[in-house]
Amino acid sequence: MSGRxxxxxxxxxxxxxxxxxxxxxxxxxxxxxxxxxxxxGFSTRWYGELMKNQRxxxxxxxxxxxxxxSASVATVTGALAGFALARLGRFRGRGLVAAxxxxxxxxxxxxxxxxLLLAFVSLDAWLGWPxxxxxxxxxxxxxxxMAYVALVVRARLADFDRSLEEAxxxxxxxxxxxxxxxxxxxxxxxxxxxxxIAFMLSLDDVVxxxxxxxxxxxxxxxxxxxxxxLGLNPQINALATIMVGIGALAVMAGIWLxxxxxxxx
Amino acid sequence: xxxxxxxxxxxxxxxxxxxxxxxxxxxxxxxxxxxxPPFTPLFANGSFQGSLANxxxxxxxxxxxxAILASLxxxxxxxxxxxxxxxxxxxxxxGTSRRWRAPLLALVALPFVTSFLVRxxxxxxxxxxxxxxSEVLQSLGIIDGPLALVPSAFAVAIGMTYTYLPFMxxxxxxxxxxxxxxxxxxxxxxxxxxxxxxxxxxxxxxLPGALAGSLFVFVPAVGEFVVPELLGxxxxxxxxxxxxxxxxxxxxxxxxxxLAVVLLVLLxxxxxxxxxxxxxxxxxxx
Numbered sequence: 155m156s157g158r159x160x161x162x163x164x165x166x167x168x169x170x171x172x173x174x175x176x177x178x179x180x181x182x183x184x185x186x187x188x189x190x191x192x193x194x195g196f197s198t199r200w201y202g203e204l205m206k207n208q209r210x211x212x213x214x215x216x217x218x219x220x221x222x223x224s225a226s227v228a229t230v231t232g233a234l235a236g237f238a239l240a241r242l243g244r245f246r247g248r249g250l251v252a253a254x255x256x257x258x259x260x261x262x263x264x265x266x267x268x269x270l271l272l273a274f275v276s277l278d279a280w281l282g283w284p285x286x287x288x289x290x291x292x293x294x295x296x297x298x299x300m301a302y303v304a305l306v307v308r309a310r311l312a313d314f315d316r317s318l319e320e321a322x323x324x325x326x327x328x329x330x331x332x333x334x335x336x337x338x339x340x341x342x343x344x345x346x347x348x349x350x351i352a353f354m355l356s357l358d359d360v361v362x363x364x365x366x367x368x369x370x371x372x373x374x375x376x377x378x379x380x381x382x383x384l385g386l387n388p389q390i391n392a393l394a395t396i397m398v399g400i401g402a403l404a405v406m407a408g409i410w411l412x413x414x415x416x417x418x419x
Numbered sequence: 420x421x422x423x424x425x426x427x428x429x430x431x432x433x434x435x436x437x438x439x440x441x442x443x444x445x446x447x448x449x450x451x452x453x454x455x456p457p458f459t460p461l462f463a464n465g466s467f468q469g470s471l472a473n474x475x476x477x478x479x480x481x482x483x484x485x486a487i488l489a490s491l492x493x494x495x496x497x498x499x500x501x502x503x504x505x506x507x508x509x510x511x512x513x514g515t516s517r518r519w520r521a522p523l524l525a526l527v528a529l530p531f532v533t534s535f536l537v538r539x540x541x542x543x544x545x546x547x548x549x550x551x552x553s554e555v556l557q558s559l560g561i562i563d564g565p566l567a568l569v570p571s572a573f574a575v576a577i578g579m580t581y582t583y584l585p586f587m588x589x590x591x592x593x594x595x596x597x598x599x600x601x602x603x604x605x606x607x608x609x610x611x612x613x614x615x616x617x618x619x620x621x622x623x624x625x626l627p628g629a630l631a632g633s634l635f636v637f638v639p640a641v642g643e644f645v646v647p648e649l650l651g652x653x654x655x656x657x658x659x660x661x662x663x664x665x666x667x668x669x670x671x672x673x674x675x676x677x678l679a680v681v682l683l684v685l686l687x688x689x690x691x692x693x694x695x696x697x698x699x700x701x702x703x704x705x
């Protein structure tokens with residue numbers, strides 16, 4: 155077998171594995187019948203029923219709100235951490251900050267969820283704050299998202315050609331001007347990409363949310379999770395197709411952002 | 420300025436990372452009670468009340484040991500399966516022309532941003548007795564009756580392989596891409612056949628990426644909850660699932676915490692190793 159056909163085979167098998175299940179869901183979301191394994195004709199009725207499901211629509215709204223809020227907090231704290239780790243050289247606590255961010259990235263979510271819940275319950279007992287609800291989900295998701303934003307921003311700054319900043323300084327720009335007109339624009343795509351990652355993570359998370367939510371707040375993944383536990387359901391296929399569409403749009407936006415980086419640099 | 424730059428993220432991490440983990444340690448030493456909060460205080464009546472009773476219970480009851488072993492076993496098999504599928508993919512992408520690499524990498528990363536729950540859910544439909552795989556195998560005459568693959572440990576391994584595959588491909592690609600093509604050309608000039616070049620030059624130089632990818636798959640897989648909950652039955656008691664049950668079903672927060680501490684100790688070495696490779700791996704993403 156030639157190298158070329160081996161490559162085609164490797165990619166064919168890999169992508170069939172990655173995309174087969176997703177295509178299966180998308181296809182059956184347009185199935186007319188209630189059975190999710192037997193095709194009985196094209197229909198969009200499950201999308202219609204989805205829109206009529208009040209509980210689901212409300213949860214989707216709450217999830218979007220939490221995702222936007224937590225991604226924004228994560229972008230601020232994460233970008234600051236990324237800048238500090240890439241640019242401040244040695245400072246007290248550097249190792250701790252880097253290790254904590256790395257641990258958040260890799261730790262099983264069950265541990266992180268349990269730990270965060272214990273912290274919220276204790277803070278609540280000591281200070282009467284923050285209670286439990288959408289706010290604690292935002293804080294938990296922001297902590298997770300922050301680690302990803304810091305990682306992306308730090309990697310971008312590490313690849314960054316510093317002679318651009320030196321040139322600006324030589325040409326008489328003040329350090330704040332250099333930051334605003336050189337460093338920040340060149341890092342912006344990474345920051346934007348980080349926001350998108352944090353947004354998608356939040357929209358997708360069921361474990362952290364279940365631990366820290368309390369009885370008041372129910373996010374979309376929590377509802378999906380409890381209904382999936384009960385078995386297959388064509389409405390979930392329709393919902394899944396919509397979520398896949400949002401994910402695809404986010405990736406295209408991400409590629410567009412990174413493409414801008416290539417042109418500018 | 421400098422203080423603000425580092426102060427805000429450091430404060431956030433102290434509050435939402437440092438404090439939570441200190442509390443997990445603390446609660447793992449206390450006992451469950453009915454009340455708010457549902458565990459005993461560590462200091463009462465001026466003396467230390469903590470004990471290692473939870474950890475003794477974990478050692479005593481075989482259920483917990485079995486869950487830990489099952490988790491490690493399933494994580495190892497999923498990591499192996501990810502390597503088997505992911506390495507050839509990364510190798511194939513690194514070998515295409517520059518124009519193709521970015522779109523192919525984006526295709527690898529795309530499932531990662533589509534809902535994790537949805538992707539696991541898809542496998543219930545595919546592996547059910549009346550599902551896609553069972554029907555295809557029956558119509559081909561390979562099996563006689565319906566095949567029930569869900570719930571099973573096999574389904575859990577497939578689900579985790581599927582979920583974490585992008586984590587494997589991206590770092591391997593990043594390390595393959597860095598290899599100077601002149602090295603392979605030199606080996607070929609010196610008379611090595613393509614297979615020999617692959618095994619003696621390409622594979623050794625890509626080992627750091629393979630190690631990083633394996634850790635990124637292994638660590639979260641050991642503590643995975645959603646996949647065994649949806650695809651595994653009572654026969655696959657993974658540790659993430661046991662922590663969840665102790666917490667939500669039995670409301671035994673101290674026991675759940677002590678299990679989390681055990682899991683943390685188990686994962687400390689692989690996590691520390693994976694820290695070193697995170698930044699290079701992120702460069703592969705950009």
